Amino acid sequence: MGVTVIVTESLSKRFPRVTALDRLSVDIGPGVTGLVGANGAGKSTLIKILLGLSPATEGRAEVLGLDVATKGADIRERVGYMPEHDCLPPDVSATEFVVHMARMSGLPPTAARERTADTLRHVGLYEERYRPIGGYSTGMKQRVKLAQALVHDPQLVFLDEPTNGLDPVGRDEMLGLIRRIHTDFGISVLVTSHLLGELERTCDHVVVVDGGKLLRSSSTTDFTQTTTTLAIEVTDTDEHPDGTRAVRDALHARGVTVEDGSGLPGAGHILLLTAAGDETYDLVRDVIADLGLGLVRMEQRRHHISEVFKDNDAARKEAVGHGN
């Protein structure tokens, strides 16, 4: 596999009334890449173009070194796709369905059956795979959707919002699975989401698009430094009857901007601050220890992508402000 998996050069897609992609140029290497954007940011349009199913209005793109405009069928043979929406017929079993999709990708019958058994086991479907899909839970259906994208051993998979509709446990399992697709299976992943928080933990690289434009493309570590928000809750003591306030003042004195977590459950007792890196965690720990307060919780809050857009510049300034 080459150094780049996906390249786009001023890729544009215009519909009569809307511009879905606006001169998008990205260069994506092997590994797990997150494609983040609000609904309608152009994520699905990009995937469609990369699969060679929709011609770009302008610009060019290559997937695995193949031009999307001319080599669509070759690309689709080597790439897997897991759609965002439901795509499973309820009256067939997972095995039956995945075997069929493997054959649709060009695998001979025997290989299709072997790969189906392997792939379903890898995504965590065992005895239930012989039952009709209609009776599956959302989590199991997502696994079948993932299996059909992996069954032909592609070099790259496009996963469109794979965690949609899953409960927190299912979400974590799916994210773990996505990580394994690269580390254990050696398949590169392009995964879309409108939640930046969950992609931070899973991806090596994150590309943020908004209104069809590239907003940012950077490795996940850069991202975490400027965008992680910490939520802190402390106890009160006799010495500091309002512990929350005491912490806020102390952090202010150290040059850290702190916000009230208004609008959140437990508002008034929760402080939000932007973490620049490990030193922020240390600082918070030290400040609270010095005041003699109890730390009830300190957790990373998941970003909704719209927050990143709103706070993007402010957050960066803050990070620079107190990071040193």
Added chain:
Amino acid sequence: MATEHPTATVPGDQTRIHNIGYRSYDGPRLGRAYARRSLYSQSLRGAYGLGRSAKSKVLPMLLFVVMCLPAGIMVAVAVATKANELPLDYTRYAIVLQAVISLYVASQAPQSVSRDLRFKTVPLYFSRPIETADYVRAKYAALASALFILTAAPLLVLYVGALLAELDFADQTEGFAQGLVSVALLSLLFAGLGLVVASVTPRRGFGIAAVIAVLTITYGAVSTLQAIADVQDSSGAVAWIGLFSPITLIDGVQSAFLGATSAFPGGAGPSNAEGVVYVLVTLGLIAGTYGLLMRRYKKVGL
């Protein structure tokens, strides 16, 4: 074939459970034409409920039996009574049992295409090497083949029975061949109409009702008008009216060119010149439904 890593089994240490890990696939990838054939065979099997739930096998299998049963009875009667011809012509068989054929198209055309639309499986197909034309051709060919099996099987029963009853070989073979050509045309025409109607709606129920409506209402209207025209002695009109329903279209084609006796009122089928129009309209409809299906699926992307 998937590559087997030697770590999968360690001789002499079989009590341990091995995670054989991910195996990559280095075998052949057979591409677009193979994928299209796979879709064809899956759809053809699906049209008889094979590879689907037990419940979905009931109706197509039942209709197949209902379709073949009269042929079996006729053969038994012909053999028992030592008749010198079959009670029913090969070409008449499908016309007489048209209700069964219509019911089959109405139930299986929607299961073939409406399901893919309703459960949004179509985008998955197009994320594979195949393209719109492959999908349409595979589905069209599969339903036409399924219909051909349904309509040709009883003719085969009749033919084998006729030979067992020691009827004239040349006569029977000619009739059988004419019957096969006729049901082949019928299969293509009905499959096309059924698929076009079914592909408009993702709801299977609507699809079934719409296909039945298209096939039976046109037939009802046409045969009523033909009867009226016949009573009023305008036998020319009888032939022209017959162009407007699928089953009378097939009837016209085969009575003009395939030696069939027409089921039209008065027994007067179209003349040769009119028969040419019948053939053209039939072929035009088959091509037209194919074109409509292509247009329909151009719009169904991811």
